[in-house]
Amino acid sequence: MKFYSLLTGELANGLSSVARTRRRSVDSLWQFVFHTPICKRYLFIASVAAILQFTIFKILYPFPDFISDSYSYIATNLYHMDVNLWPIGYSKFLWLTHLVSHSDLFLVAIQFLILEASLAYFFYTILYLYHPAKNITALLFVFLFFNPIFVYLSNCVLRDAIFTALTLLFLAQFLWMIRRPTIKQIVLQGLIIGVAFTIRYTAVYYPVIAITGFIFTKQRTSTKIWGSLLGIVFMIPFYLFTTQKTKEITGTAEFSVFGGWQIANNALYMYDHIKVDSNSLPAGTVELDRLVRRFYSEVPPKDRNFGPFPGTYFIKVPYAVLKPYMLWRYTYDSPPGQFHSWGLVSPIYRKYGAYLISNFPWAFARYYLWLNAKNYFLPHLEKFGTYNLETNTVPLEVQDWFDFVSPEVYSVSSTFQGKIFYIFPVLFMALNLSFIGYFIRVLPKKRRRNLKTGLWVATLFSGVYLLVNFAFSIFATPIVLRYQIVPMILLFTFSALLMDGSEESQIPEPISKL
Numbered sequence: 001m002k003f004y005s006l007l008t009g010e011l012a013n014g015l016s017s018v019a020r021t022r023r024r025s026v027d028s029l030w031q032f033v034f035h036t037p038i039c040k041r042y043l044f045i046a047s048v049a050a051i052l053q054f055t056i057f058k059i060l061y062p063f064p065d066f067i068s069d070s071y072s073y074i075a076t077n078l079y080h081m082d083v084n085l086w087p088i089g090y091s092k093f094l095w096l097t098h099l100v101s102h103s104d105l106f107l108v109a110i111q112f113l114i115l116e117a118s119l120a121y122f123f124y125t126i127l128y129l130y131h132p133a134k135n136i137t138a139l140l141f142v143f144l145f146f147n148p149i150f151v152y153l154s155n156c157v158l159r160d161a162i163f164t165a166l167t168l169l170f171l172a173q174f175l176w177m178i179r180r181p182t183i184k185q186i187v188l189q190g191l192i193i194g195v196a197f198t199i200r201y202t203a204v205y206y207p208v209i210a211i212t213g214f215i216f217t218k219q220r221t222s223t224k225i226w227g228s229l230l231g232i233v234f235m236i237p238f239y240l241f242t243t244q245k246t247k248e249i250t251g252t253a254e255f256s257v258f259g260g261w262q263i264a265n266n267a268l269y270m271y272d273h274i275k276v277d278s279n280s281l282p283a284g285t286v287e288l289d290r291l292v293r294r295f296y297s298e299v300p301p302k303d304r305n306f307g308p309f310p311g312t313y314f315i316k317v318p319y320a321v322l323k324p325y326m327l328w329r330y331t332y333d334s335p336p337g338q339f340h341s342w343g344l345v346s347p348i349y350r351k352y353g354a355y356l357i358s359n360f361p362w363a364f365a366r367y368y369l370w371l372n373a374k375n376y377f378l379p380h381l382e383k384f385g386t387y388n389l390e391t392n393t394v395p396l397e398v399q400d401w402f403d404f405v406s407p408e409v410y411s412v413s414s415t416f417q418g419k420i421f422y423i424f425p426v427l428f429m430a431l432n433l434s435f436i437g438y439f440i441r442v443l444p445k446k447r448r449r450n451l452k453t454g455l456w457v458a459t460l461f462s463g464v465y466l467l468v469n470f471a472f473s474i475f476a477t478p479i480v481l482r483y484q485i486v487p488m489i490l491l492f493t494f495s496a497l498l499m500d501g502s503e504e505s506q507i508p509e510p511i512s513k514l
Contacts, residue, residue, distance in 0.1 A: 032128050039124065046145045050116050054109070057151045063409035064104050066388050066398060070157035074401045075335035083245040084339055085258050087238075089198030090159035094401075104402040111161040112154035118165035119144045125172045126493060129179055130452045136496045143492050148420055149384070153482060156383060157398075159199045160482045166196045167486045170206065174213035174461055179454045181217045186227040189213075194234025201256055202483075205472050207231045212464045216457050249336075250343030257339065260346030261322060262476065263353035265314040268321060269306070270367035272296050274360045285352040288325055295321050310380040310479045311372045322349065375479035376470060377432060378425045382480035385418040387411045424481055431491035438498035439463065455497055462490045 033039050064070075069086065076084045076091035077098070084091070097107050123144050127137060154161045173189040176182075189210060196203035210231050214224040239255055247253040254260070271292055281289055299319075306313045314320045322345075330341040357364045388394070392414075393407045439459065442448055448456050469487055473479055 029124060029128055033124050039127065042123075042141060043120070046116075046120060046141070049145055050112070053146075053148075053151050054112055057155070058105065058108070060412040061155055061387065063388075063394075063404075063411065064108055064402075065152075065156045065383065066394055066409075067156075067158070067383060071395055071397060072335065073157065073159070074397055078397055078401065079335050081336060081339065083242050083249070084335070085342060086159070087198050087201060087242070089195065089200075090162060092198075093159075093162060094157075098401070102401070102403045104404075107157070107402075108155050112151060114165045115150055115154055115161045116145075118168040119150065122168045122172050122489070122493075125175055126497070129175060129458075130455055130497055132452075132497055136499060140493060140496055144489070149424065149485065152384060152417055152421075153485065156482075158383070158482070160485070163196060163200045163202075164485050166192050166199070168489070170196065170209075171462070171465065171486070171490070174210075174217075175458055177213065177217045177219075178457050178461065181219050186223070186230065190227070190230030190234050193231030194238070197235045198238050201259075202472065202477065203235075205468055207235075208468055209465050213461055216461055246343060249340055250346070252343070252347045254343065254346060254350075257343040257346045260348070260350035260353070261315055261342065263357070264322060264349035265312060265353070266368050266475070267353040267356035267364065268292060268314045269371065270360060270363040271356070272301075273367055274356070274363050276356070282351045282355050284348055285355070288321075288348060288352055291325050291328075292321050295319075306371070308380075310375045310382070311368075312478045369474055372474040372479055376474055376484075377429045379428060379479050379481045379484050381418060381421050381425065382478075382482065384421040384424070384481050385415075387414045387417060390414045421481065428481070428484060428488055428491075431488060431495060434495040435463075435466070435491045435498075438495050442498055452497070459494050459498065462494050466490060 033043060072085055073091045073094055075081070076088055077095050082088070094107070097110055100106065123140065126132065126140065132140070150161075153164065170189055170192045173185045173192070177185050177189075193203060193206045193210065196206060207228065211228045214228050217224065219227070243253045243255050246255070246257060250257070276289065278286060278289055304313075309316050314322050318324075326341055326345045330344055332338045332341045388409060388411070392410060394404070394409055396407065398404070399407045442451060442456070442459075466487055469484075473483065477483060
């Protein structure tokens, strides 16, 4: 109870401090955070909590968490590759941290610090702009700063912690621009899109979000146009660079080698329910189609369990068509060779998958999109299910990169995190339902009038992001929990803000520049 009172600002000293603060305006986020007593209290608690959480966590998990993607990011640096299966932005981040220290603890600490800083910026943006009721503020604070998902995410040698931080900053810029547009925010959002695109190709749809955001801002039309195009301008150099480097290695000017694999994978989910005329197949795909037919005829349905592989069965299962076809035509013995082989078959996979999807759109919608839509609302734990794929060693490349004494790694338990996060997919579905429910509830104009200034437009903007992310996810990416952390934050935040809170806000409303 004492802790809860501290969070909600009900201590006598806290109330008097807030009362004094109400008598003066706060004209910047910096002043708001560092000159408002209750905000300084939140910052202190969050800082102490972060230090304690990180310290305890690293005692339980002395080593980072790895999956096959982690090895790819490190190999990109070790083999001095300009392009790989995944965008090289995170590999460059690993390289920069490596210049400072080879310590794995340093890397994890930097990732955690960046993620916590972005969460703090997002939290105080919400408080500054929408001054929620004190119980809502406390709920949001606990969700953001006492949530185990963030420290676990930071412990992974994966791009997700950095990409999550960038996305939160990107979305926060538009929350500010909806209320107080500035040129600095316009430039910053463009830069963030450009950097995020080098880390994960998911950022390809961020310019769409930016266009929507600018529609909601009070800017001149010319400013909205160049602001909307700025992100694309910053994306183009990396696109051209990656495409050219891929062409030099594979002979085909592709931006994403993995994209061809993903399209073929998605299409193959419906193959058992359609009749393909082999005579009408695109040139160069007949042999691939024969292998698909043989797979479906020889592997019985009971052995084709798509469940454990959220939208990636034909990519991850070693005997499921795509990898056997590649290895039948090309072999490799190094990461550069792997990229070369994957890149050589990618145009074939892209052509074949696009043909199936365009000729059988309804079957594709039924047997892949519907399956992935269900996966979206109950995302797979994947990386959050086990530590280090339940193995106690790492490859030699990882050992060398981090200067490990031996390839052995250990933790408190390889499965403990799966028990912690077991409820999170259900939580994500509940948050989706909650957001939809509250959104419908405030649709009537008379109820929207009761919302805090700017909250309805911010909710619409967040809704557009959630909708576009949903569409992109079910069509183009695997559905796993670590990809849906930003949507989870938005769903929780705006569901909470849309609640009918009758309690008085503990946060003084900054009014001098609004």
